[in-house]
Amino acid sequence: MISLRYHIITIAAVFLSLGLGIILGGSIGQNWINEKQQTLLVGLEEKYDQALQSNAKLQNQIQELSGRIEQANEEFSAFVSKGFMPDLQEKTIGLWMNQGLKDEFIRPFLESVGMKVILIDESLPSPLPAYPILFVGAQRPNWAHEWAEELTLQVEKANLTPAEQGKLLERIQQVYQEQNHEY
Structure with missing residues (x-):
């Protein structure tokens, strides 16, 4: 039969090993x-750092491509404009822009x-000129109906693409x- 002393020694050994494990586990x-945290x-x-470098490279590429697109648009606009120059040279056009548009x-x-x-500007020109007028923006002024309909043009936005320019x-x-x- 197992004595009481054996049980007490066993329990003490378990608690001693548990305490030793906590001390070693806590320190080591x-x-x-x-x-592991430092490695992570x-x-x-x-x-x-790699993401920042990649982002910087992509930003440079975007700027370069934007510059190329802008240059191509300017060249195309100039090309389109030159085709219309003989017919529209020295012609007059009125320009009215919605508030807020530049x-x-x-x-x-x-x-x-x-x-x-x-x-x-906002007021109706008097007397009404006989040249065409271009309304820029979604709305027209109140007096726009007094202008001859065949002389009115409208575009929704102020910055047109080359195709819209043409x-x-x-x-x-x-x-x-x-x-x-001849106006």
Whole structure:
């Protein structure tokens, strides 16, 4: 039979080994966890640096491609404009823009074709001129219905793509051909 002393020694040995395991695990295990965390952090930092470098390269590529696209659009616009220059040179067009839209593109574009651009503000010009007017924006002023419908053109936005530029010039050319006037 097993004596009481044997049970007490066994229980003491279990608690002693448990305490020793906690002490060793806490000290040696902590170093192991710290090493793994450091390794993980170093790996994450390397991936972050790689992502930053990749992002910088992509930003440079985007800027380069944007520059190329802008240059191609300018070249195409110049090409399109030159085709309409003989017909629209020295022709007059009125330009009315919705509030909030900037005149950074439309007027210089029309002037590059050789047209005379007259800016029209919110008030109705008096007397009504006989040249076409281009309304830029989604809305027209209240007095727009008083202008001859065959002399009105409208575009929704101020910054046109090269294809939209070509269509606008075609429409302006058609208005002048239909009216067969020198404005």
